[in-house]
Amino acid sequence: MPTPVIQCEEISKSFDNNNAVNTLSMSVENGEIFVLLGSSGCGKTTTLRLIAGLDNLDDGRIYIDNREVSSSTEFLPPENRKIGMVFQDYALFPHMNVEDNVGYGLGGDAQRSDKVRDTLSITNLTGLEKRMPYQLSGGEQQRVALARALATNPRVLLLDEPFSNLDAQLRASVRTETKEIIKKIGIATVLVTHSQEEALIMADKIGVMKEGKIEQIDTPHNIFHKPISEFVANFMGMCDFIPSRIADGMIHTEVGSAPVSLKDKSVDNVMAMVRPDDLSIEVCDTGNAKVVEKTFQGAFYIYKVLLNSGQLMHVLGSHINNLELDQEVNVTLSPGHSVSYMDSNRLIHS
Numbered sequence: 001m002p003t004p005v006i007q008c009e010e011i012s013k014s015f016d017n018n019n020a021v022n023t024l025s026m027s028v029e030n031g032e033i034f035v036l037l038g039s040s041g042c043g044k045t046t047t048l049r050l051i052a053g054l055d056n057l058d059d060g061r062i063y064i065d066n067r068e069v070s071s072s073t074e075f076l077p078p079e080n081r082k083i084g085m086v087f088q089d090y091a092l093f094p095h096m097n098v099e100d101n102v103g104y105g106l107g108g109d110a111q112r113s114d115k116v117r118d119t120l121s122i123t124n125l126t127g128l129e130k131r132m133p134y135q136l137s138g139g140e141q142q143r144v145a146l147a148r149a150l151a152t153n154p155r156v157l158l159l160d161e162p163f164s165n166l167d168a169q170l171r172a173s174v175r176t177e178t179k180e181i182i183k184k185i186g187i188a189t190v191l192v193t194h195s196q197e198e199a200l201i202m203a204d205k206i207g208v209m210k211e212g213k214i215e216q217i218d219t220p221h222n223i224f225h226k227p228i229s230e231f232v233a234n235f236m237g238m239c240d241f242i243p244s245r246i247a248d249g250m251i252h253t254e255v256g257s258a259p260v261s262l263k264d265k266s267v268d269n270v271m272a273m274v275r276p277d278d279l280s281i282e283v284c285d286t287g288n289a290k291v292v293e294k295t296f297q298g299a300f301y302i303y304k305v306l307l308n309s310g311q312l313m314h315v316l317g318s319h320i321n322n323l324e325l326d327q328e329v330n331v332t333l334s335p336g337h338s339v340s341y342m343d344s345n346r347l348i349h350s
């Protein structure tokens with residue numbers, strides 16, 4: 001097992017009796033992008049600030065490269081932690097050109113100009129050395145902030161909502177480019193975001209936060225397809241929980257059956273988790289549901305349907321079949337999709 005570069009052990013931080021971060025543990029390896037994902041106020045930025053040493057913790061320990069940097073007895077100041085940070089607003093020095101912004105942290109380093117040149121090259125900024133920040137596009141400003149954070153060869157890169165100032169189209173390309181740069185350098189990175197899409201695109205590992213704690217740490221694939229709780233399942237995307245029963249290695253729902261592990265015991269009342277893309281919808285006068293709401297999403301529609309039992313569900317439908325409200329339909333589980341279900345407040349995946 002590789003040794004983590006960043007290790008947080010049960011760290012806590014309160015502000016005025018409000019537990020901003022509560023016994024949180026996580027670790028990040030060299031070259032890994034760890035995304036802290038959660039809604040506003042769940043403690044993401046506070047966690048990042050504790051790792052950076054911009055705040056001190058109340059409890060727990062933080063190690064960087066096996067060195068204790070924060071605990072009840074240790075506090076290494078931020079400038080000695082070998083950390084590079086990029087903030088939401090980039091915080092570029094407006095009176096300095098690109099070259100001077102990037103070289104700022106290098107002070108009188110003898111290799112200053114070589115390091116600035118190399119960093120500008122790796123962040124695709126060569127040629128823009130003499131531009132002032134106001135002469136740069138949003139994407140270029142973001143890269144200058146990244147270059148400044150990387151110029152001192154830090155061991156750890158901390159990114160706080162680094163793409164939120166960019167418009168949607170630019171954000172997509174800047175994300176990809178930033179990921180490529182981070183992977184090229186191979187640095188332990190923590191990125192904070194409230195965007196599920198961004199987390200899925202950027203992360204090697206995602207930590208989903210809720211009220212100061214991490215609810216689940218896993219790969220993007222598993223966070224989306226194998227959430228451990230109803231909270232993570234709902235947070236990662238639209239889903240419905242419908243009454244079902246398990247018997248003979250199958251889970252039986254109102255919209256069809258799917259196999260579960262034969263080890264799973266037979267249970268009469270379980271809640272199955274179904275995502276809109278797990279289902280098929282077709283017009284049928286003798287079907288099991290009717291359309292009560294529809295939302296156009298461009299490439300597809302999300303239909304809200306009322307099943308005969310009174311259960312409401314969301315179904316993804318192709319834009320080719322534009323179904324009308326009150327249309328009678330048949331909704332069925334698509335073959336090949338596995339169905340998860342709740343057991344003792346934990347989601348079980350087949």
Ligand code: ATP
Nearest residue numbers: 015018020038039040041042043044045046047194
């Ligand atoms: P956002 O996505 O909105 O930035 P966040 O997940 O980053 O939110 P934090 O900024 O870490 O959340 O805040 C966590 C909690 O701690 C919030 O309730 C916030 O109001 C509180 N908090 C953060 N910093 C301070 C502070 N310096 N003084 C008092 N309360 C604070």
